[in-house]
Amino acid sequence: MADIIRTQYQHFVPQFLLRNFSHVHKPRKGDREKKKHPKGKGEKRIYPGDRVVNTLDLSEDPPVLCEARVNRIFGQMDMYRDTSKDSPEQQHVEEMFSKLEGQASIVFRKITKAFEQKEPGLWLTREEKDLVRKFLFLLQYRGSGYHQRFYRDRTEDYDANDRELLWEYMAEKGFKQPMDVWLHNLRTIMELRMDPEKKWIHDLPKCMYTDDAMGFIIHAEGMYMAICTPSNAGDEFILTDNSYNVFEGPNCFVTDKSTGKVEGSAHAPLHHFAPISAKLMIILRSFVLPVPEEDANPRVKEERDELHFMALGAVYNQEVKSVLSDLPIAKARNNYSKIVGGRLQLLEGEDGKHRKDHKFYFKYFPIHANHVQTINGIFLYNAYLCSRIVFGTKDNFSRTLEEYLTANCNIITGDDVERRLEFLKKLAAVSKVLGSDKEPLWKEEPNPEMEDYEGFRLGILEMRRQHSKMIKGDMKLDNDLEAVQMYRSLGGTEGTFFMDMDQARRMWILRVKIDVWSQGLDESLRQRNRLLLTESYCRLPSSRVWFYVKHIRAAVSGQLKELETNVDLGDGLQGPEDTIAKAAHIIKPQRLAQLIYQAATNDIALKESPEINLWAKIDKLDMDSFKQLKLLRRLNASELQHIRHCGIDEIEQVAREEETNVFKEGIRSREEAGNSILEEGERIELSTRMRVRSKFVKALRGKIELTLLKALKEVFFKIIFPTPV
Template identity: 75%
Template sequence: MAEPSRTQYQHFVPQFLLRNFSHPYRPQKGDRKKQKRSKRKDEKRIYPGERVVNTLDLSEDPPVLCEARVNRILGQMDMYRDTNKPSLEQQHIEQMFSRLEGQASTVFRKITKAFEQKEQGLWLTREERDLVRKFLFLLKYRGSTFHRRFYHDNAERYEADDRELLWEYMAEKGFKRPTDVWFDNLRTIMELSMDPEGEWLEDLPKRMFFDDAMWFIVHAQCMYMAICTPSNPSDEFILTDNSYNVFEGPNCFVTDKNTGKVEGGSHTSLHEFAPISPKLMIILRSCVLPVPEEDANPEMKEERDLWHSMTLDRVYDWEVKSLLSDLPIAKARNNYSEIVNGRVQLNEDEDGKRRKDHKFCFKYFPIDTKHVHIINGVFLQNAYVCSRVVFGTKDNLSRTLQAHLTAPTNIIIGDDADLRLQFLKKLTAVSKSLGSEKESVWREEPSPEVRDYEGSRLKILEMRRFCSKMIKGDWEDDADNEFMQIYKSLGGSKGTLLVDVDQAGLMWKLRVKIDTWSQGLDESLRHRNRLLLIESYLRLPPCRVWLFVKHIRLAFLERSMGFETEINFGDYFQEPENIIAKASHIIKPERLAQLIYKATLNDLKLKEQPEINLWAKINKLDIYGFKQIKLLRLLNSSRPEYIRDCGIDEIEQLARNQQLEVLKEGIQNREASGYSILEEGEEIELLTRIRIRSKFVKVLSGKLELSLLKTLKEVFFEIVFPTPT
C-alpha cells in the first residue's frame, strides 16, 4: 500500500525572495536560563540565528508587529496538493515549482549580487529575461488570489465573472474541478518554451484556458521590465501577500441597478510590481505609455497612440493619468540595436529577427521617496485581504503608513468597501502606535449605476468567446453556430472568415487613427473625414462591414459598462444589425451594408441618450425640444435617409405611393400632426413612415418567417427609420 503524501507548508512567495527581507533571529534579553537555550526554540518556536522577517500580522485585531520565520510565512498547508492524483503524485505542482524556483533563483541572485557590488546594471540573456518574465507571471498566478478563485471541488462554486467560459472549457477538456484547470494552466506555463521566433504565441492559447493564456501573452509581450531602487538610503519597499498580484492603473466599479450589487467594471494595468528585496523592485510598465526613443519613429508613435486610444481614451470618460507616469525608468538596452539621434536603430549585422544570443542590459534606476511611497501605497491599498505586511525597519514602516494614510488617493469604493474602510482604520491605529500624529485621510464614493450588469457581463463573454474561436481557428461549420449562419447569409464563408476578421480589425484601427490624427482640428473637418472613410467602408462586402460594426459595438459596451448610468443592456443585446443580416435575402445588395451600419449606429445613439423621449410633442423649441430634434436629425443623417430607399422593393414602392398621399393632404393636415416645428421634408418623411409602419407586415407577408418579420419591423421603425407610433 502506497504511503500517503505528507502534508507540506507551501509558499506562494518563494523563500529565496523572502530571505532577501530577512535577518537572523535574536531572542530578547531575559533571564540567564533563557540566554543559555541557544540551541533550543524559545517561546515563539524560533531558533536563535534562524532567518526571520519583520512583519505586521494582519490576522490579529489589532494587527501585531512581530517577527516570523521565513519558512512559515506567505504560504499555507497543501496549497497545491492535487487530491485527484495517487498519493505519491499529489505534490507534482509543488515539485515543478521547486525546479523552476531553482532556475529562477539563479537569475535573481545575479540581479541582487550585481546590486550589492554597486554595479550600475547587469546583462541578461534573452533566455534569462524570458525566464524572469515567466516567473513573475507565475508569482501572480500561483498566489492566494488565484487559490481563492480556482480551488473548488465543483464547477458551481467557481464565481469569477468568466464562469460560463470556464465551465465550457471544463466540459471540452473533461475537467471535473476548477482546481484541475488551475493546475493544468500552471503546468502548461511552467513547461512553456518561449522560443525567440514566437511560435509559442500561437501555441499557448490552444493548450490552456484561453483567457488566461492571453493574459500571460499580454503580461510577457505588452509590458517592459525595469529594476528600481530607492535613491534615499532610508527608504525601503514593503512586501504583502499579494504584492505580485496588484497593479497601478484605472480600476472602476459599478452598481447593478437590478440587484443593487457592486461589481467590477473596467480596469487597465499600467504598472505591475515584483519586490525582490527592501532595496530592489522589478516594475513592469505597459507599452501604451510613452517610450521616447521608440516614439521618435513616427510610425511607432502612431501605433502607440492608436493603442493608447483603444485601451484608455475610448474606455474611460476622463483622461487617464498614471500615478507613476513620471517614474524615471526606460526599456532595457540590448546588443542588437543602438540609439542614434534619439531613435532606435538596428546594428548593421541585424535583420530584425529575435535570436537566442541577444542580451539585454537592465539598469538599476534610482527613484525618489515620492515614488517609493506610491508603490508601497498600491500594496497597502490592496492589503485588506492579506495576512501580512513584511517590512525592513519600524521607522520605515512608520513613514510608509503615514504617507499612505495621508495621501489623497484613499478612495473607499467597490463591493468590499466595508473591508477596505475597516482595514484603513486598523492601519491608522498601527500608525498612531508608531508615533504618527497626523490624521488619516480617505473618502467614500458610490459606484456609478448601470442597468442589467449581468446582461453586459454575458455580452462581454460572448465577445471573448468569439476572439477565442478566431485566434484558435476552431470555428465549427454547423447549424448551431449562429455567428457563422449570419456571416454566411451576408456572403461570407469559412474560407473567408479569418481574412475578413483581420480586415475588419484594420478598418477599426484606421477609424480610431482618423480621430487620433485629427485632434485639435476643426470639428466639421474631422466629421467630414469620418464620413468619407465610412462611405468607402460601405462599398466593401456586407459580411466584412458586419464584422466591423462589432468593433463599434464592443467599444461602446466597454465605455458604457463602467460610466453610463441609464443604459438598458437588455434591449442593447438584440443587436439590430443581426436582424438586418437575417433578412438580407430580401434586401438589395447595394443597400445591405448601409442598413447594417445604420442599424448599429442608430441603436448606440439612442442608448447614449435614453432620457430623451423622441416622440414627445414638440410645440416650442426649448432645450429639451432642441435635443429631440438634434437626436432625430442625427438618427437620419446617414444613408439611407429615406424609407423609400430602404432596399426592400415592396417597401420602397409602398413608400413612394404613401408619400404622394401625404403630399395630396396639404400643409394644414400636416401641421395637425404635432411636428410642425420640423422642416417640411422632415414632416413628410415621418408621416410617410407612419403609414408604412401599419402595412409593413402585410406587404412582406410570406417573404420572411413571421417572428423574424415582426422583429424586422421593430428594427426598421424604432431604430433604422425612427417613426412615431
C-alpha cells in the first residue's frame, strides 16, 4: 500500500514566539459559542481558551482588525516538503526545525523569564549564544521571502540576480530544482556545529551554496547582538510576516535604461531585527559601526574604519548614516575580559582564544519611544507584501500607524512603487478607522537610471564567482604572473585578490561620480573633496590601492572603456608603482599606499606635460613659468612632500641629517636648488633631496637587490620626490 502523504501547516514564525504576543480569547458578551469545530471556512472560528493575537489582516480588502489563532498564522501548507525524497522522508526538514525550535525555545524562555522577573540582564553560555545566532538567521532564511525566491517549478524561472551562479551550482551538485538547493542549505545550517575555534567559517562555504553560506557568516560573525525594551511602558513592538527578514541600512535601486525595469544595485544591512514579544526585541548591529571600548585600540579602530569604507564609503554616493546610529546599545560583556580606562583588556589567564566555557552578559537596553517607532516604521514600510500585522493593543497600534503615516521620512521609491502606494493608502484608511484625524504624508522619488544594468550585474556576478572559487579553494592565482607576485608582495592573498579588485573598481567609480556631481561648484571645493577622498583611500590596504591606481592609469590611457568594468593587468598598465610594490618589504606599511598612489599619479602628470622643463630657471612669472610652477607644486601636493617622511627608515634618517646641514650651511646651499621664485621651504626641501639622492644607494645597499635599488632611486627622485638634476 502506498504511503499516505499528509499535508502540514508549517510556520515560518515559530509558535513559541507568537505566543509571546498572544492572549487567551474571551468571547464578548452575546457572542455565540460553538461546542465543536465546524467544517470548511468555519474552521477559522475562534473558541474560548484559544491562544490568539491581535492582528490587521492584510489579505482582506479593506484590511480587517481581528483576532487570529496562534497556530494558524505566519505559515503555509507544506512549505518545507522535500519532494526529492520518498514520501516518508518528505517532511524531514520540518522535523529538523521542530527539534531546533525546541532547543532554541529554552534559551528564548530564559530571556523572557529574566525580563519578567525585572532582571537587568542575563548570562548566556557561548553555546546558547551561538544557538540563538543560528536560529535568528534561520528565521530570516526560512521565511516567505526566501521561499518565494527558490520555489520555482522550472530552474529557468529562478530570476534572482544571482541566477547564473545558482544554475552553475545546481549543475555542479546535481540539484534538479532551486527548491532543492534551499532545503539543502537549511539542513546544512541546522546541522552545523559552530565550534568555539570558528573552524566552521572556513568549512561552511564548501558544504552549501557559497553566496548563502557567506550570508550566514556575515549575519553570525559580522554583527553583534543586543536585547532592547521600550523605556516607555506604553510602547510596544509590532510583528509582521517578514520582521525577521527586513534590515535597516542603505538599499539602492536603479532603473535599467534599456528595459525600464527597476533593479537592485546595492544594499548594506546595518541592523537586523528579531521581535521576541511586544516588549522585547533582539537587534543585530553591524561591526562596521563604532564600538567605543574596542575602538580605543588604534589598530582595531583602523580596521573598523577600513570595514566601514569597504561596506559603505566605496559603494554609495554620499556619507551613509544609520537612522538608528544613536540607538543606546552595546556589545555583550563577557567573563574573559574587562574594560579598563575605556579599553578592553583580557583577564589574567586568558590568551584571546575562544573557549566553550566563556559566558556573555546581555543587558536589557531601554530604548526611547522614537527608536521604537523607527523600528516599527521599518516593519511597516516593508509590510506591503505581508499577510498580517500583529500588535499588542489597539491604542498602541493606532499611535504607531499615525506616527508612521505622518512622519516626514515616508519616501516611496525602489521597486514595487505602485504596490507600496496602494498599501500606504490602506494603512491610512485603517488609521482613520482607529480614530486618527491626521492626513498621511509621503512623497515619491524616481530611481536613478543606469545605462547598462545587465553589464553591471554580470560584472558583480563575476566577482562573486571568482570570490566563491577562492573561498572554496577551487581556484589558485597564477603565481608566475608578475602582477600576482607584486600583489602578494603588498600583503594580498588568494582570498583577497578578487575582493580587492572589486573594491578598487568601486573606488574608481566613486571618484568619477564625485567629479560629475560637483560640476559647477567652486574648483577649490572640488579639489578639496578629491584630496579628502584620496586621503581616505590611502588608509586602505596597499594591495587595494595598487589596483585602484591601475584603474586611473587605464582610464587615462583609454583602456578603460566602461566605468563599471575591471582593469586588465596586462601590457600597457605598468608603472613606477610596480617598483614600489616590489620594494614593499623595506617600506613602512603606513606609508606604502601613499607611495604607490604618488608614484602613479605623478608619473601620469609628468607624461601629460612632456613639453614642460621642470627645472628651467624661473626669473619671471610668464605663462610658461606659471605652468612649470603649477606642475612642480602639483607633484608635491601630498603628505609625502618631505622626503624625511618617505617611509624608508634609512632614507628618513639621512634626510633628517641633510636637512639639518642645509639649515646650517645657509642660503648658498639652498640656492643649489635654483628657481629663486620658489618659497624658502620648497628650496630647502629640494636641496635636501639632492643630497639624499647622492647617498640613496649606499644607505640601502644590501637591503634589496641592486637592480631594484637603482630602479627605486629613479622612481624616488624623478617621480615621487622630483629633484633637480
